[in-house]
Amino acid sequence: MTAATPAPLLEVRDLHVEFRTRDGIAKAVNGVNYRVAEGETLAVLGESGSGKSVTAQAVMGILDMPPGRITGGEIVFQGRDLLQLREDERQKVRGREMAMIFQDALSALNPVLSVGEQLGEMFVVHRGMSRKDAKNKAVELMDRVRIPAARERVGQFPHQFSGGMRQRIMIAMALALEPSLIIADEPTTALDVTVQAQVMDLLAELRRELDMGLILITHDLGVVADVADKIAVMYAGRIVESAPVHDIYKAPAHPYTKGLLESIPRLDQKGQELYAIKGLPPNLVRIPPGCAFHPRCPLARDVCRTDVPPLYDVPDGRGSACHFWQEALHG
Amino acid sequence: MAEAILEVRGLHKHYPLTRGVVFRKQVGAVRAVDGVDLDLVAGETLGIVGESGCGKSTLAKLLVQLERPTAGVIRYKGEDITKLSGRALKAVRRNIQMVFQDPYTSLNPRMTVGDIIGEPYEIHPEVAPRGSRRQKVQDLLHVVGLNPEYINRYPHQFSGGQRQRIGIARGLALQPEIIVADEPVSALDVSVQAQVINLLDKLQQDFSLSYVFIAHDLSIVRHISDRVGVMYLGRIVETGKDAEIYDHPTHPYTQALLSAVPVPDPTAREHRERVLLSGDVPSPANIPSGCRFRTRCWKARERCATEVPLLAVPAVFRGEESPAAHDSACHFAEAKRVVPAEGA
Numbered sequence: 001m002t003a004a005t006p007a008p009l010l011e012v013r014d015l016h017v018e019f020r021t022r023d024g025i026a027k028a029v030n031g032v033n034y035r036v037a038e039g040e041t042l043a044v045l046g047e048s049g050s051g052k053s054v055t056a057q058a059v060m061g062i063l064d065m066p067p068g069r070i071t072g073g074e075i076v077f078q079g080r081d082l083l084q085l086r087e088d089e090r091q092k093v094r095g096r097e098m099a100m101i102f103q104d105a106l107s108a109l110n111p112v113l114s115v116g117e118q119l120g121e122m123f124v125v126h127r128g129m130s131r132k133d134a135k136n137k138a139v140e141l142m143d144r145v146r147i148p149a150a151r152e153r154v155g156q157f158p159h160q161f162s163g164g165m166r167q168r169i170m171i172a173m174a175l176a177l178e179p180s181l182i183i184a185d186e187p188t189t190a191l192d193v194t195v196q197a198q199v200m201d202l203l204a205e206l207r208r209e210l211d212m213g214l215i216l217i218t219h220d221l222g223v224v225a226d227v228a229d230k231i232a233v234m235y236a237g238r239i240v241e242s243a244p245v246h247d248i249y250k251a252p253a254h255p256y257t258k259g260l261l262e263s264i265p266r267l268d269q270k271g272q273e274l275y276a277i278k279g280l281p282p283n284l285v286r287i288p289p290g291c292a293f294h295p296r297c298p299l300a301r302d303v304c305r306t307d308v309p310p311l312y313d314v315p316d317g318r319g320s321a322c323h324f325w326q327e328a329l330h331g
Numbered sequence: 332m333a334e335a336i337l338e339v340r341g342l343h344k345h346y347p348l349t350r351g352v353v354f355r356k357q358v359g360a361v362r363a364v365d366g367v368d369l370d371l372v373a374g375e376t377l378g379i380v381g382e383s384g385c386g387k388s389t390l391a392k393l394l395v396q397l398e399r400p401t402a403g404v405i406r407y408k409g410e411d412i413t414k415l416s417g418r419a420l421k422a423v424r425r426n427i428q429m430v431f432q433d434p435y436t437s438l439n440p441r442m443t444v445g446d447i448i449g450e451p452y453e454i455h456p457e458v459a460p461r462g463s464r465r466q467k468v469q470d471l472l473h474v475v476g477l478n479p480e481y482i483n484r485y486p487h488q489f490s491g492g493q494r495q496r497i498g499i500a501r502g503l504a505l506q507p508e509i510i511v512a513d514e515p516v517s518a519l520d521v522s523v524q525a526q527v528i529n530l531l532d533k534l535q536q537d538f539s540l541s542y543v544f545i546a547h548d549l550s551i552v553r554h555i556s557d558r559v560g561v562m563y564l565g566r567i568v569e570t571g572k573d574a575e576i577y578d579h580p581t582h583p584y585t586q587a588l589l590s591a592v593p594v595p596d597p598t599a600r601e602h603r604e605r606v607l608l609s610g611d612v613p614s615p616a617n618i619p620s621g622c623r624f625r626t627r628c629w630k631a632r633e634r635c636a637t638e639v640p641l642l643a644v645p646a647v648f649r650g651e652e653s654p655a656a657h658d659s660a661c662h663f664a665e666a667k668r669v670v671p672a673e674g675a
Contacts, residue, residue: 219521225599261595263522267594
C-alpha cells in the first residue's frame, strides 16, 4: 500500500470530451476525475464506448481534434495543467515524462523501419544522441524487456516478431526515456493467455523497478485483479465507482460493477445461469437523463431518471455514483 | 458413455507450402490439424480450448465440411461425411450448422435480417415451404430474443450482441442437431457476453442441441462445457470432463494455460502459483519431433523428443478411480492443481 496520499503525479479534474459525428455530438467523456500517485497502478475499467481510452488519449495529448474536442476540465501533471501548454511544450512531456503502450503493436509500430531504428529514434530526438549510440541503447532496451538475441534482432522489422515480442518492443519504447507515468491501453488484449501472463508480469516488474505510475486501461476484470492498486470503473463517459482493488471485488458499491462481476464466468467454479446486465450500453449521442445506467439497473427508481448522481463518498476512501449505493453495497 | 453423434478419428488437415510458379513443387506443409480424435455425445457441449494457431478454427471448418480433410474420418451417426458429396453432403450439412466469431463480417451488409436468417431455406426448401418462411424467420427472431418486427432491418442497425443473435438464429433455421460455434462471444463486451452465453444454454435445452464450442477463453469454456479438449499445435493434448480438466489437469500445457488465466479475485494473487511458459508456439509448418509441446515444457526429457505421447489415460493413473485418470498425451503426466479451489 502507498502511504497516505502524497501529491499526485497526475490529476484529471472534471474532464469533458466530445466528438462531432454524423448523428450529432457524442459525449464520450462527461466529467472524469482521477488521480495517480507516483509508483501507483490505477486500473480504468470499462466496456467499449465507456470513454476509458478517450480519457487516456486526452491525457497523452493524442486525441484526434477534430472531430474530438476537449470542452472542459484540467489535466494536472507534476503540478502543471497540460491543457494550458503549447504544443511544443507538450511534445517535451510526451515520451520523456509520460508514455503510452497501445493495444495493437503491429499497427502502432512502423512497418518499414527496423525495431532498432524505432527504439533508437527516442534517444536521437529527445536526447540528441548519435545514431550509433542510439542503436546500442536500443539493444540494451531489448535486453531489458527480455527479447532473446537482442543484438542480432535489433535490425529486424516488426513483422518478423511474434505478437508477444512486438508488445515487448512497445513496452521497451515506452520505457526508453524512463518516464514517470505509463499509460497502457489494453496492452494484452490481442495476446494469447500464456503470452499475456508473460507480458503483464514483465510490465509489473519494470514498473516496480523504475517506480513509475501506471494507468492500465482494460475491460478484463481478471487482469485488473492481478496488478492494480486501485480501480476506476467507467460507464458512459463517467467514473461510476472508484476504490482500492480488494474492496471492489469483495463488495462492489455500484450496481454496474456488481453486474459486471457477476456476469463473468469463473475458472474456479461452474455456475448455473450467468447474471446478465439487461439491455445495451447507451448511445453516446443520446445518453439517458439522470443516471446513465438507469435503463439497465435493477435498483432504478424515479430519482435515477431525473438526477445525475454525484460520486458519493463511501467509507474507506471509496466512491460510488449511485443514489442507492448503500443498497448496492449491502444488498 | 452414451453413443456419440459425431465421431472424429485421426483427422488431419495439411495446407501445402509450395515454391516456384511454373514448376510448382511442394516444399512442406502447414499441419493445421494433425491427428485429432474426438467424440460428441448427443445433447452435450464439448468445449475446445487452445491459443491462436493451434488449429481450432480449422477443426471447426472440417466438422461442418467447409474444408475437406487431408486424412481421417468424421462419422455423423456412423456415416463418414468426409467421403460424401452432392445431395448426400447437403443433407448432412443441414444437421450440422455453424455460428461464426465475428458478427461484423459474417453477416452480409446488403441483406436484410429476414433474408439472412431465411437464406438457409433457399438451399433446403423442404424445411420450410415458401409461404411459411416469413413466419418462421419471425419465430426465430423471437427465440433468440430479438423483436420480430426487425425483420426488414439491415445488420448495421444492430449492436454486436444483437448481430451475434442473428448469426445464432441463422444457425438454428434448419433445426440442426449439432451446432459448431467458433469463438461466438469473443468479440462481445463482458455484459453482453453473458446474455449470449445464457441464450446458447437455453437453446440447447429447448432444442436438445449438441454443441462443439470453440474458444480461447478458459473461463467461458468451463462455464458452458460438459467435456473439454485442450488443443496444442493441431492436436488434442488432454481431454476429460470439465472438473477433471480444470481441477485435476495432468498435462503440463493445460497446467500452464490454466495458471496463466487472470482470476478476478485480488486475494488470489498472493497464493497462486504461476507456471510461466517460455517462448512462443512453434510454427505448425515445423512441428517438433516426439511430443510437440516439449520445446516449451519444463519437464521435457530425451524420451519426449523421440516418442510421440498418445492421448490416453497415463499409465500412472490407469485403473484408478481418481479424477486425474483421464486422457492426457504426456509421458510424465502428474496431477497438479493450479486453479485454487473456491474460497481457498
